[in-house]
Amino acid sequence: MTRTTPPRPVDIAQVFPELREHTLVATRLHPRPGAPTVNDSSVGGPLLWPADEPWPMCDASSHDTATLLRPQTVRRRRAILGAAWARTRRGEPLQITDEERAALPDTDASEPHYLARQPIAMVPVAQLYRRDVPGLTTDLLQVLWCPLDHDDLEYCPRILLRRRRAADVTTVLQDPPEPVVVNDDYLPEPCVVHPEQVREYQYADLLPPGLAGRIREWDEDDLYFGALSVASGWKVGGFANWNLSDPRPMDCEECGTAMRLLLRVDSAEWDGEGSWRPVEDADNGEFLSLQSPSTPTAVVIGRGYSLWIFTCPVSDDHPHRTAMQ
Ligand SMILES: [Zn+2]
Ligand SMILES: [Zn+2]
Structure with missing residues (x-):
């Protein structure tokens, strides 16, 4: 659409x-939630990344460690709340079942802070093909960030830009590493654009x-x-x-x-x-x-x-x- x-x-x-x-x-x-592939422009979707190119890691010493969550915890929480919201679109009140409440991760709790002191795998933020976004200087623009607050960057994630020609990527990296911990505000939902x-x-x-x-x-x-x-x-x-x-x-x-x-x-x-x-x-x-x-x-x-x-x-x-x- x-x-x-x-x-x-x-x-x-x-x-x-x-x-x-x-x-x-x-x-x-x-951007809207969806299932983009490496061949699509996306927000938070998989990147067309060469298998032989190291995945970027952030080893900044400036990670602010307020609340650290594992990506799987964030996704579990979103799935439960998303299901509750979906029911409201069918006319039901916004309510979480007892079963859902029991499964809902406690997001006030934080993973141990030392986890942010190791290199953090960056996460895909946007992948944009010039055929979809006129005016880009390259065939393919990839935006990644380190999904933690950096106290030397106005408490924002640290950005990495990667530009490439799609045709240069012959073998695509299949399972990019995931960060051990994230700030849940910086883990984008996979979206088509x-x-x-x-x-x-x-x-x-x-x-x-x-x-x-x-x-x-x-x-x-x-x-x-x-x-x-x-x-x-x-x-x-x-x-x-x-x-x-x-x-x-x-x-x-x-x-x-x-x-x-x-x-x-x-x-x-x-x-x-x-x-x-x-x-x-x-x-x-x-x-x-x-x-x-x-x-x-x-x-x-x-x-x-x-x-x-x-x-x-x-x-x-x-x-x-x-x-x-
Ligand atoms: Zn970082
Ligand atoms: Zn310049």
């Missing part, structure tokens, strides 16, 4: 033609001040931030929001060039206002709850924020940067 963003409430470029100089096309990924291109406009504070001021004056209903400028949910390209801090320059540490947004990892695909909820999901009422239509990936960044990954337009070899907003 395709996913279609509803028309924007206003064609803002008609109202402010100068915005045509501050616009980009982004690709919303619209439904890429859709949408038009975005620069974050208001980064527009020329005169234009931004006129938009603010016009914007009685606060539409620009929430519904007109930057798309909600997981997306490739376009602009970043800076709603937790003032915008800070994202310049390449290698060459000083202004970086571009590569990927937004979002905690929800749409918020309560529902402006960015695809028309195909209009009947799915509830939001912001585990396994709900708006949180298909189960990834949570901070208190429901986004992780923004920026890359250098000069060279893919220059290091990426991230921001949590």
Whole structure:
């Protein structure tokens, strides 16, 4: 099924033609739970990874060890809660049976902290083929992360980007290693994606001040931030929001060039206002709850924020940067 963003409430470029100089096309990924293969673009799905290439491990000494869970514990918990949610869609109340309650892992408990002091296998976050996501610099982009908080990275997972040509992978790694422990917010559910291109406009504070001021004056209903400028949910390209801090320059540490947004990892695909909820999901009422239509990936960044990954337009070899907003 395709996913279609509803028309924007206003064609803002008609109202402010100068915005045509501050616009980009982004690709919303619209991840939804599924069973992607290594040959599909996906979020949290299996990667087309060469059998003879070592799987990346994170040996950072900066792992924050608040709550550590084994991946199988996280999956068992999600399966039980997911079944309970599925029953509500058949009209039953949200209730967990005694049997389910007995099987539900205690997520307040943590595995021992020493487990995070050993190398942690990174987990697949996204695999994107250029045939699905126009504008990628390579045939295949793979995004992995270390699924723990890193206290030197704004308490975010550590990102690894791998770019390759699919045709170069002749023998695919069958059973990639799994991390011993994870932060459950960073273990994405396997999702297929439904890429859709949408038009975005620069974050208001980064527009020329005169234009931004006129938009603010016009914007009685606060539409620009929430519904007109930057798309909600997981997306490739376009602009970043800076709603937790003032915008800070994202310049390449290698060459000083202004970086571009590569990927937004979002905690929800749409918020309560529902402006960015695809028309195909209009009947799915509830939001912001585990396994709900708006949180298909189960990834949570901070208190429901986004992780923004920026890359250098000069060279893919220059290091990426991230921001949590
Ligand atoms: Zn790590
Ligand atoms: Zn650079």
